[in-house]
Amino acid sequence: MPNHKTALRLAAPVAVLALALTACGGGDDADADAKGSSGPEASASPSQAASGGDLATGESATGKVAEDPGEVTYEVVAQKVDVGTEAEAAKAVADAADAKGKVLATAHVKYTHESGPALTDGSSVHDGTTVFADGQRGGVLIGASEDAAGCEDPYDVDSWKQGESHVFCETYVIPAGATSVEVHWEEEDGEPFVWKFPQK
Secondary structure (H helix, E strand, C coil): CHHHHHHHHHHHHHHHHHCCCCCCCCCCCHHHHHCCCCCCCCCCCCCCCCCCEEECCCCCEEEEEECCCCEEEEEEEEEEEEECCHHHHHHHCCCHHHHCCEEEEEEEEEEEEEECCCECCCCCHHHHEEEEECCEECEECCCCCCCCCCCECHHHCCCECCCCEEEEEEEEEEECCCCEEEEEECCCCCCCEEEEEECC
């Protein structure tokens, strides 16, 4: 997998300039394709209860992700969402006109390795995270989160053992003036867990 990680690392700075931005709206898989994955792989059995649901601020979810070398159970909690200004959004994209009336929303999500094998070559857990504003999915901005304060680059985490936690961030472009920002995280084929962050 080192080649995969290297390719993603080299592509990220270009993607920031090119702006992997889609129109705000649901039902479009372009965001997932832009991230390079349709979400984390997870196993599901018919006897498992459906996952997902609304969570309170600070409340965590638990889910399984198929990793290399095996399935890992994670505890996941959306800690906060930093919402920027239109001027900051305009600077982050190649064409400022693409950011007119929009702002950046950076979700800080903490993932804790609860059980399963130690990871030695990255993780897919963050692939299941998306940001919504007023019920509509935002446009993903690839490579914009790694330098944000308190955020780690998931591709720099080469060793992850049981009991260890990491904070990965996802930056999305959302409409300015949104009254509610939501962070969604889901297992593959599961329903999303949702943390709501009301805006002033």
